[in-house]
Structures are given as C-alpha cells and as structure tokens.
Amino acid sequence: MKKSLGALPAVFPAPVLMVGTYDENGVPNVMNAAWGMVSDSDQITLFLAEDRKTVDNMHLTGAFTVALADEKHMKEADYFGIATGRKTPDKFARTGLSAVKSERVNAPVIEEFPLTMECEFVEEVNSKTLHCYVGKIVNVLADEDVLDEKGKVRPEKLGAILFDNFTSGYYTIGTRVGKAWHEGLPLHKGE
Numbered sequence: 001m002k003k004s005l006g007a008l009p010a011v012f013p014a015p016v017l018m019v020g021t022y023d024e025n026g027v028p029n030v031m032n033a034a035w036g037m038v039s040d041s042d043q044i045t046l047f048l049a050e051d052r053k054t055v056d057n058m059h060l061t062g063a064f065t066v067a068l069a070d071e072k073h074m075k076e077a078d079y080f081g082i083a084t085g086r087k088t089p090d091k092f093a094r095t096g097l098s099a100v101k102s103e104r105v106n107a108p109v110i111e112e113f114p115l116t117m118e119c120e121f122v123e124e125v126n127s128k129t130l131h132c133y134v135g136k137i138v139n140v141l142a143d144e145d146v147l148d149e150k151g152k153v154r155p156e157k158l159g160a161i162l163f164d165n166f167t168s169g170y171y172t173i174g175t176r177v178g179k180a181w182h183e184g185l186p187l188h189k190g191e
C-alpha cells in the first residue's frame, strides 16, 4: 500500500557541494549547497537563494569552485550551510581549513576536500520557474589518493557525504552494485 506524501520536493541522494568564492576583500568563503548538479559536459548548475554571500561573490569575481564534502570534514561542511559570510566575514577561517587560490579561476581551492571543480561563473538564469547559477567547469583537481591506477576517480575513496532531504540527514556511500549503461542491456536485446 502506497501513502501519498504531498508535493515533497526531495530526491535521494543529493550531493553536498562546497561552493568556494572570494569576497570583496579577497577572503575565502564557502557555502553548503545540496541543490546543484552537472548540467552539461562542461557545466554545473547551482540553485542558490539570491541573498547568499556566495552569490555576491560570484558576481564580483566571475568564478567559484565546487568541492565534494567528505565525512572527515562533515562538521565544517555543515557549518558552511549554517553561517553566512554576510554576517560572519571570518566564516571560513573559523573552521581552521586552508585554502589556496586556484591557478585557473579567481576562487579558492579548499585543500582538505578531495575533489574540486574550478569554474568560471557563466550566467544567472531567472525564469518564471527557475533561479539558478551556471558555471563552466574549466578543470577538476583531485587528491592522488582518490584515484585508481588508471587515474580515474574512485567514489569509494572519496569518503563523500550525501544529503537526504527527507530527514535532513548526511549519509556515506554504500557499495558499487552495478555498472551504468550495462545492467539494463539484457532487456534491450532485439530492439
């Protein structure tokens, strides 16, 4: 028996994205964003409320980074979703994490997170139903220890956390149970 839950706007899993920017004084800021996804072969789209300090910073610098939060830094990652750089200019410094400037875009790379996209801020899209921020991914930086011998990112090595919008939980990933574009092939035979 299925129960109706109403118009519940949740999927599982959602990512825990760490959006890094510089403010007007060149101070790093990071916000937590679960509403975001890769939206083309070299593009990521973030759904951000207009009042985020991150949004001001993106407009100012034309750039941002997106890192995947890991379990080791869950406390800091969650804090980045609680405090705002608007009221707490030393938000990033309070976490004790370290940042270096990206070599490609005008945005900070947070050293402790294992995987980071370096993005140029391309456009803000406002329609009747959408309000989002689009970035062109110019490069991805990965810690060597999350790569396999072929240089591919192994998700099980990332220690990434996932967001659950049903109960506001953070989860770690489980085991790899299949291969995409492969498990369904037996059903595709003869088409």
Ligand SMILES: Cc1cc2nc3c(=O)[nH]c(=O)nc-3n(C[C@H](O)[C@H](O)[C@H](O)COP(=O)(O)O)c2cc1C
Binding pocket: 029, 030, 031, 032, 033, 034, 035, 036, 047, 048, 049, 051, 052, 053, 054, 055, 078, 080, 081, 082, 083, 084, 085, 086, 091, 163
């Ligand atoms: C798990 C989690 C996910 C979040 N996802 C988003 C999001 O996708 N978009 C958004 O605008 N705010 C999101 N927030 C809220 C912002 O991270 C929060 O408002 C933060 O203070 C913004 O920081 P800033 O003002 O320094 O940019 C999220 C917060 C948490 C804890």
